[in-house]
Amino acid sequence: MGSPEQELLKKIDFDRLPQHVAIIMDGNGRWARRHGLRSRTQGHRAGIESVRAASRTAAELGMKALTLYAFSEENWSRSKTEVSTLMSLLRRFLKDEIPELMQNNIRLVASGRLFRLPDDCRRQLEETKRITGANSGLVLNLALSYGGRAEIVDAARQIAEETVSGRLKPKDIDEAAFTRRLYLPELPDPDLIIRTSGERRISNFLLWQAAYAEFHFTEVLWPDFRKRDFLLAILDYQQRERRFGKT
Numbered sequence: 001m002g003s004p005e006q007e008l009l010k011k012i013d014f015d016r017l018p019q020h021v022a023i024i025m026d027g028n029g030r031w032a033r034r035h036g037l038r039s040r041t042q043g044h045r046a047g048i049e050s051v052r053a054a055s056r057t058a059a060e061l062g063m064k065a066l067t068l069y070a071f072s073e074e075n076w077s078r079s080k081t082e083v084s085t086l087m088s089l090l091r092r093f094l095k096d097e098i099p100e101l102m103q104n105n106i107r108l109v110a111s112g113r114l115f116r117l118p119d120d121c122r123r124q125l126e127e128t129k130r131i132t133g134a135n136s137g138l139v140l141n142l143a144l145s146y147g148g149r150a151e152i153v154d155a156a157r158q159i160a161e162e163t164v165s166g167r168l169k170p171k172d173i174d175e176a177a178f179t180r181r182l183y184l185p186e187l188p189d190p191d192l193i194i195r196t197s198g199e200r201r202i203s204n205f206l207l208w209q210a211a212y213a214e215f216h217f218t219e220v221l222w223p224d225f226r227k228r229d230f231l232l233a234i235l236d237y238q239q240r241e242r243r244f245g246k247t
């Protein structure tokens with residue numbers, strides 16, 4: 001008998017691995033409360049280890065992409081202190097994580113209304129993207145200041161501008177043309193979307209791309225989410241029959 005993780009690994013069908021997994025990392029605040037900690041921030045801090053574990057697992061299994069919902073457009077309306085702590089944790093993560101990303105051949109990218117991020121965060125994001133830019137393994141996409149509706153509106157606005165200027169003809173606007181104007185058109189649609197903390201909603205995440213995604217919900221709070229939980233989600237996904245509208 002190997003470790004429980006090794007036993008789970010043996011059950012995974014590597015020919016049917018989800019290529020792109022997206023995670024709604026939820027429950028940091030409740031984790032802090034449950035641990036009797038005074039501030040929600042400590043839950044966010046603890047969640048960083050889960051981000052590391054998830055990226056490592058995705059890279060190790062050989063997935064193409066992992067998208068992590070780190071901060072939504074709506075999260076800007078949280079308290080000023082919570083927002084600024086999240087932003088400084090983000091900046092620190094982007095800097096401190098570089099050796100780990102390099103070691104695991106992970107390329108970091110981001111999607112969302114990134115212009116809304118504080119300057120120091122944006123600069124660090126650009127720097128980390130540049131340094132990891134030639135890595136050929138997992139693409140780790142951080143959804144930051146991200147909203148699914150905002151992404152669709154931003155694409156629609158771009159299409160309108162191109163149409164008005166005559167570069168795009170209305171008859172050429174189809175799903176492929178629309179997809180090309182989303183934040184990261186090169187990423188495949190997510191095969192599997194995981195949400196932690198027992199909530200069962202999409203909270204404005206990847207609305208366009210989720211058209212045929214499978215969903216996995218777990219009660220585990222994000223700071224407790226580890227390799228074992230990720231493997232369980234993949235095994236759950238592998239039980240599903242994906243039909244894409246066919247019989």
Ligand code: IPE
Nearest residue numbers: 025026027028029030070071
């Ligand atoms: C998820 O945890 C992290 C972010 C949304 C930034 P929450 O902060 O939403 O934690 P809960 O849902 O209040 O427990």
Ligand code: IPE
Nearest residue numbers: 024025026069070071072203
């Ligand atoms: C979704 O979690 C956003 C992120 C995980 C970044 P929230 O905690 O913000 O979502 P709601 O408010 O419960 O829907």
Ligand code: MG
Nearest residue numbers: 026027028029
């Ligand atoms: Mg939450």
